[in-house]
Amino acid sequence: MPLRLIIFDFDGTLTDIGREGDQFEAAYEGMVLRIFGQDRREAWRTAIAGVRADAPELGWDMGSGAAAPGDADPYIAATLALGRFCTELDLPTLSGEDPKARKTRGELGGALYQAAYGALHPAFREDTVRVLEAAMAAVPFVRVVTNSSTAKVTEKLRPLGLSRPIGVAGDARKFEISEPTTQGFGIGGVGSVWQVPGLRRPIQPRRGRYFDVLADVWRDTGTTPQETLVVGDIVELDLVLPGLLGASVHYVARERTHSYESAILRAFGEKATMGRALSDVLTRLG
Ligand SMILES: [Mg+2]
Numbered sequence: 001m002p003l004r005l006i007i008f009d010f011d012g013t014l015t016d017i018g019r020e021g022d023q024f025e026a027a028y029e030g031m032v033l034r035i036f037g038q039d040r041r042e043a044w045r046t047a048i049a050g051v052r053a054d055a056p057e058l059g060w061d062m063g064s065g066a067a068a069p070g071d072a073d074p075y076i077a078a079t080l081a082l083g084r085f086c087t088e089l090d091l092p093t094l095s096g097e098d099p100k101a102r103k104t105r106g107e108l109g110g111a112l113y114q115a116a117y118g119a120l121h122p123a124f125r126e127d128t129v130r131v132l133e134a135a136m137a138a139v140p141f142v143r144v145v146t147n148s149s150t151a152k153v154t155e156k157l158r159p160l161g162l163s164r165p166i167g168v169a170g171d172a173r174k175f176e177i178s179e180p181t182t183q184g185f186g187i188g189g190v191g192s193v194w195q196v197p198g199l200r201r202p203i204q205p206r207r208g209r210y211f212d213v214l215a216d217v218w219r220d221t222g223t224t225p226q227e228t229l230v231v232g233d234i235v236e237l238d239l240v241l242p243g244l245l246g247a248s249v250h251y252v253a254r255e256r257t258h259s260y261e262s263a264i265l266r267a268f269g270e271k272a273t274m275g276r277a278l279s280d281v282l283t284r285l286g
Helices: 017-036 038-054 074-089 099-119 128-138 150-160 208-221 235-244 259-267 278-285
Strands: 005-008 059-061 066-069 141-145 167-169 228-232 248-252 272-275
Touching: 005 128, 005 208, 017 038, 017 074, 017 099, 038 074, 059 074, 066 235, 074 099, 128 141, 128 150, 128 278, 141 208, 150 167, 167 208, 208 235, 228 235, 228 278, 235 248, 235 259, 248 259, 248 278, 259 272, 272 278
Parallel strands: 005 141, 005 228, 141 167, 228 248, 248 272
Antiparallel strands: 059 066
């Protein structure tokens, strides 16, 4: 079936996570040290290294279950590291599994994330403009679906000077494991757990909010999952749900791709492709 819709993830897919990540990590670490003391640098870096070492079994969990590998990007890794760091500090208001401490830690993490993310200068990939223009020339509909806010991403895309604006659907909360509020598009056939080789914890594909956002795009454009290509840099977060719904998927490979991510792509067969450069997706456009 010919493609009629291409959906891009934003952070790490259209942006250069290497350059952005460095800015983000420095800003985040700076704030952590200002809050907890400049002598905590080593403890902070140990926490970050621990997260990287324990991923992907260590998953990013925003309260509904593990949703992505803990090292999937610097934003996720910092959020997880903060939890470990606070537990190491053994502060009663921030440490351990007490619900109040978890909540306070979550709020602190949210505030630090917003501040560090908000301060960074967006760094796009060198081929982002070329790929977006080629996508718009190849299919009738191109959209960005992202966990970031619609307004912020729309604002970040503006300086690219694209020949026409691209619709952004933000706040997709792809990490939220929940039931969708709408039906259709094959969601009934998507199971709640998927055990894949190379990962002991199960994948949880039912991302209710992400599905609702995708379903809105399909309704708005009059397209189907089978006519859609989804492009993302985190297999578990961006590609598993649309892939199981019948969409084609393209993985823009991170530097460290886990074996279970490759196993998922193999399970999708010919519908799945991957490449290190964003422009590798152009081979899908014929
Ligand atoms: Mg991403």
